[in-house]
Structures are given as C-alpha cells and as structure tokens.
Amino acid sequence: MSPVELCEIRGGVVSYVFQEPGASLNPVLRVGAQIKESLKLHKPDKATDAEVIRLLKTVGISAPESRIKDYPFQMSGGMQQRVMIAMALASEPKLLVADEPTTALDVTIQAQILELLRDLKQRLGMAILLITHNLGIVDDMADRVAVMYAGQIVELAPTRELLRRPLHPYTKALMASVPKLSGGAARLTAIPGNVPRIGDFPPGCRFAPRCPIAKEECSENIPELLEVESGRWVRCPFWR
Numbered sequence: 001m002s003p004v005e006l007c008e009i010r011g012g013v014v015s016y017v018f019q020e021p022g023a024s025l026n027p028v029l030r031v032g033a034q035i036k037e038s039l040k041l042h043k044p045d046k047a048t049d050a051e052v053i054r055l056l057k058t059v060g061i062s063a064p065e066s067r068i069k070d071y072p073f074q075m076s077g078g079m080q081q082r083v084m085i086a087m088a089l090a091s092e093p094k095l096l097v098a099d100e101p102t103t104a105l106d107v108t109i110q111a112q113i114l115e116l117l118r119d120l121k122q123r124l125g126m127a128i129l130l131i132t133h134n135l136g137i138v139d140d141m142a143d144r145v146a147v148m149y150a151g152q153i154v155e156l157a158p159t160r161e162l163l164r165r166p167l168h169p170y171t172k173a174l175m176a177s178v179p180k181l182s183g184g185a186a187r188l189t190a191i192p193g194n195v196p197r198i199g200d201f202p203p204g205c206r207f208a209p210r211c212p213i214a215k216e217e218c219s220e221n222i223p224e225l226l227e228v229e230s231g232r233w234v235r236c237p238f239w240r
Helices: 003-009 031-042 049-058 077-089 107-124 135-141 159-164 169-176
Strands: 014-017 095-099 127-131 144-149 152-158 226-229 232-234
Touching: 014 077, 031 049, 031 077, 049 077, 077 107, 095 107, 107 127, 107 135, 127 135, 135 159, 144 159, 144 169, 152 159, 152 169
Parallel strands: 014 095, 095 127
Antiparallel strands: 144 152, 152 232, 226 232
16 A cells, blocks of 8 residues: 555544543644644635634634643643544544543543543544543443453454353453452452563464463464354354
8 A cells, every 4th residue: 555545544443542641732723723734634615714723613612712722731631632532523433433432531531531432433423432441431432342451352243242251261260350349358359460562472373371271272272263152253262
C-alpha cells in the first residue's frame, strides 16, 4: 500500500484518539488551528472556523467560539480529550480507535468522556474500537470483546457471555484478579510469572509458562484461534 493510500485510510477511514491528550496536542498551537489542520488534510472544503466550532459543539465544549483560540494548557484534561475527539471526528471516519481514552482523567470526567463516545457512536453511526484494561468499562461500553495476551487475541466473544463465562485460561485469570466488594479473601489473586518481552516469545502457546492447565504439548505447538461455540473463539485446545 502506497503512502498516499495509507494517508487516505489513516484519518480518512480510521481515526485515533490517544490515551494522553496533553502529550498528543501541540502545546504551541491553538486548538482551533490543530483541528483545522485535520480538516485541511481530509476535508479541505470544510476547513473553516465555522466547522471547527461545530465540531467543538459536537463534543460538548461550551463557548466554542472563544475556545478555538485557547492553547492546550488553558484547558483541563477532560476538555483536551474532547478536543482530541473533535479532531478525530473532523474527517468523518467510519471507525474510531480509542486507546485508553480515560486513563489520565479523574473518575467523574471518565464517565463524561465514555458517555460522549457512546452518544457519538449512536448519533454518527460510527464503529468504536475501545482499547482498555478496565473490565468495568468493557461491560458498560462493548458489544464484543477481544482479549489479548502478548500480542495475540486469545478469546473473542460477545461481552456479556465472556464476562459471565470466560473460556480461555488467561481470561479466567483476569476475571479472578478483579477485586470484589464482598468476600473475605486476604490477598488479591495474581497471575504468576511475567509477560514475555516482545520478540522473545516462548515456543508454542505464549501463555503456557504462566498457565495453570498447561501441558507438555502447549510449549511445542502454537494454538490456533478456533470457533468453539457459536460466536465464541478461543486460542486454547484445552479450554474445557
């Protein structure tokens, strides 16, 4: 794929919202200019102050007519993230990739950003790929979940089914490690061992060195991602 074709996809078809808006926005450019830059690249006929103001209104920023002149440091973390979302929406993408979009925000602002993403998804008919380690957010936002370990999808299923009955040993271990409000456990359940370094994966199944049900053959053969039930995919031959 040529650089021109990639540019048409990046931002044109797929847009990306990073987890740290303060590090993603240019500190020496006004936010209006940064949003307009995205418009000039993908929608040059709409690269106007009026369209920038409309985008800021879409993501819930009050007084957008004056906010377009602000620098990022003049905004709170939540407002910076809304600017990042406005910039991502400027190209009218079909898919929005949100990489831990609430990590740097406090709990109240997290809820506002998630509600905004949910509203935009419904209003604009846009798909969202949400990357997160927070199972509460997964339960609240996702229709389907792909659980990844060491760069591989190990389980893929509808959200409620996966959270109610995880099948892969790693997914089960993740669910077991979530703190519970009730119960008298003295310590949290942890997964033994460490995640392998990129490029230094163990032979066979990447989770085998930490898996409680691993067998000798797990370290010899790379398991395939197989559909074990209707709509449910698991990368483990011993999932039962």
